[in-house]
Amino acid sequence: MDKEIAKKQIEALIQEIEEHNYRYYVLDNPTITDQEYDEKIAQLEALENDYPDLIEVDSPTQRVNGKPLEAFGTVAHRQPLLSLANAFHEQDLRDFDRRAREKASRPLTYMVEPKIDGLTIVLHYEQGRFVRGATRGDGERGEDITENLKTLRSLPLRLRQEWPYLEVRGEAFISKADFAHLNQEREEKEEPLFANPRNAAAGSLRQLDPKVTASRPLRAYLYNILHLDGEKVSEHSQALELLERAGLPVNKERKYCQNIDEVISYCQEWIHKRHELPYEIDGMVVKVNEVDEYERLGVTAKSPRYAIAFKFPAEQVVTKINNIIIGVGRTGVLTPTAELEPVRVAGTTVSRASLHNEDLIREKDIRIGDYVIIQKAGDIIPEVVAVLSERRSGEEKPFAMPTFCPECGEPISRLAGEVALRCTSATCPAQAIEGLIHFVSRDAMNVEGLGPAVIEQFWKAGLVQTVADLYRLPLDEVIKLERMGQKSATKILQAIEESKKRGLPALLFALGIRHVGQKAAKTLANHFGHLDKLMEAEEEYLQKIEEIGPKIAQSIKAYFTNPANQELIKELKDLGLSVEVATETSSQPNQDLEGLTYVLTGTLEKLSRKEAQALLEARGAKVASAVSKNTDYLVAGASAGSKLDKAQKLGITVLSEKELLEQIGWE
Known part of the structure; x- marks a missing residue:
């Protein structure tokens, strides 16, 4: 066959296969059988085998082409991926509506969609082609699962409509029927069963081998445009229609509501109908439809003010x-x-x-x-x-x-003021084991492969008593443990060694200081920059730090004045653990903006808002989400809205992006 003819046939088959994927996953209206679909894939594979130089990276045959990884890379999100605040009662929804209308510049309407119980994913398309995919992670950074997401046939590798850049958020899930079938197969193979569809979906997408992901019946729905170049979207309903036109799967069980009464009625309707759906949902998502009001409505530290999750009553x-x-x-x-x-x-x-x-x-x-x-x-x-x-x-x-x-x-x-009974023995093995498990957990030092069962093995074998012992584990002793060969032992010790670089926020949380959660650990790390400075801080000074109250301050001081804990910190430092903010932010510039409050609005040209915020915070400034009388500077980019109006009324100094960069010496 002439190569030019083969090229045309390959392109035609790719378009035809993607069209059938669109009809099956987006329109829910397939026009060919599974056998006919498989035959077309086989035809395409045969042509590509004959002409390997004509294989396109987004060909349907390349969905399972990635090689197994040693570990996932990370993807920094362009903007924080916030979670939603919850509403449990009708009054919660009415309060949400009231707060939104008080801030809005015009009447609001709503879109209501099922809240699928799956795993959040983020897709990036450039010139209509899928280039990158990630998990939500901590909201700021996620895991790069591009190769795994390519295996989902419901996600097009090439959009039906092209834009210079599209970033979209969605949910990957496994249907109830597919979940039951998957567990049945695992039972027959005497493999551990998945606890629920959500765990199955999350575990499937976090496989280091894309072939494993491809074997799982994953689907996805997309529900939010995070960034779009080349077209303006003013309504959420319009955004969903745009995604459908592009060939992306969008949930059809959505409703446009003109007021909060219609929202409440639709949410209550699904309390009784939720089990009729082929997938698990745990509530409904209510979003303000007017996208151009989002900036005016703003966000809190954890969630946007333009959306809320109505959670169903517990079964x-x-x-x-x-x-x-x-x-x-x-x-x-x-x-x-x-x-x-x-x-x-x-x-x-x-x-x-x-x-x-x-x-x-x-x-x-x-x-x-x-x-x-x-x-x-x-x-x-x-x-x-x-x-x-x-x-x-x-x-x-x-x-x-x-x-x-x-x-x-x-x-x-039982300590005064507490309801809990407590063992206060410093040598209690249960406390030590639980402390070790916490230290290596995903949200702390994140030591891959070191779960509770392995920690208990280390403890019973007398290899580990404190977290410092983890960094002194001898390979020849670890190999001797049950079900622990040379390869497994080496990987665990490499993961332990790698954890030394996690930085101060992770270490502070991992130490298990009472009342110090992830957020407080990050706040303290960013404030002090180095563990030594935190250890020297007085309780009174700690209480002055935003979000660090008397209870946390007292607990921190008590922890670091304990001689045993001081000795542990010294051991960890001697073993090479990083006790400062991670490398990319550890160089502390002068804090000449300390005490000043900035607010960012509009679109900046040279920096993203997140980058501008990081630069300001590195110089000691506080970046707030709303303008108030306590605001010192408003940084206004293109299309600045109500924040600019309010700042001008309050007489607050307004800076252009150029003036900001000059002020912080970035240019």
């Missing part, structure tokens, strides 16, 4: 408490847990539920042998709602908390 079921056991956490807190007759609730089988503390057991009069109503709080955490005392037979046994730690045998105590 409740009845089961029996077979036993109550006690667990000891990393801070010594004794937590009672009910062992239940296994029961299906909100998509998963539940066999345990936390009872939190002694006061709750006493308040609800929970006994071993009771029949109880359970639900998943937020559709995630199983909890006991009520006891069915009328079903008691008289054989139920009241439960009393122990007076000695079940792990180390030391006395337990």
Whole structure:
């Protein structure tokens, strides 16, 4: 066959196959059978085998072409991917509507869509071609899963409409039927079953080998344009239609609502219809339809003010408490847990539920042998709602908390002002093991492959007692452990070594200082820059830092004045762990803007708003989301809106981007 003819046939087949993908995944109206589709793929593969130099990177045959990775790279998002605030009742939705209308410049309408319980994904298209895909990650940086996303036939590698650049957010998921079939296959192969469709989707997309991802029945719906060059979108409904025209799958179960009453009615309708859908949803997403009002409405630290998630009431079921056991956490807190007759609730089988503390057991009069109503709080955490005392037979046994730690045998105590019972022994093995598990966890030092089971192996073998011991593990001893060959042991030790570079925010969270979560750890790291400076800070000074209250300040000071903790920090430093803000931000410029508050608005030419914010914060400035009398400077780019008007009314100094760059010495 003439090469030019082959080229035309290849192009025609690619277009035809993508058209069938569009009809199947977007229009839900296939016009050929699966067998006919497979035959066309086979024809294309045959031509490409004969003419390998004619293979296009976005050919349907190249969906599973990536090689297995050692680890995922990271992708910095152009703008933070915020999570949504939750509404649980009708009044919450009315309050959301009231707040939005108070800030808006005109009447608002809404779009309401199902909130799919899957994994957030971000797709990037350049000139209509798929070039990159990522997870949400921490909202600022995600994992590069481009090769895995290519395997999803519902996602076009080439759009039906081209723009210079399109960035779009969506959700990957596995349908209920596909999930059941997937678990059936795993059961037949004697492989561990997935807990629920969401876990299955997340685990499938985070496979280092794209071939594994390709074998999983993943789908996706796209629901938000994050960035678009070449066309202006003024309404969210228009954005969804645009995505559909481009060949991207968009959920059809969406509704345009003229007011909040229609929103509430539609949300309530789906409370009863949710189980009719072929995929899991845990609520409805309500978005202001007028996109050009988003900047005026603004965002909070965690979520946008132009959208909210209406969460469905938790599904409740009845089961029996077979036993109550006690667990000891990393801070010594004794937590009672009910062992239940296994029961299906909100998509998963539940066999345990936390009872939190002694006061709750006493308040609800929970006994071993009771029949109880359970639900998943937020559709995630199983909890006991009520006891069915009328079903008691008289054989139920009241439960009393122990007076000695079940792990180390030391006395337990209840500190003033706390509801929790706590083991205060410094040598309690349960606390040590839980502390080690926390230290290496994904949100802390993120040591790949070092899960709870391996940590317990290290502990029982006497290899690890403190987190510092992790960095002294000898390869020859690790290899001797059960199911731990040369390759596995080497990979774990390499991951431990790599964790030394995580930087101060991760280390502070990993240390497990009481009341210091991820956000507080990041705030403290950015404020002090180096662990030594934080350790020297007085409690009174700590309380002056925004978001660090008296409780956190007291806990930090208590931790760093403890001689054992001081010795641990010294060991970690000697072992080479980074105790300063990660390399890209560790060089501390002068703090000449400390005490000044800036607000950014409009479109900047040389910097993104996120880059401008980082530069200002590096010089000590605070960057706020809204203009107030406390604002010192407003930086106004192109198309500046209501923030500029307000700043001018308040007499606040307005800077152009050029003036800002001159002020911070960037140019």
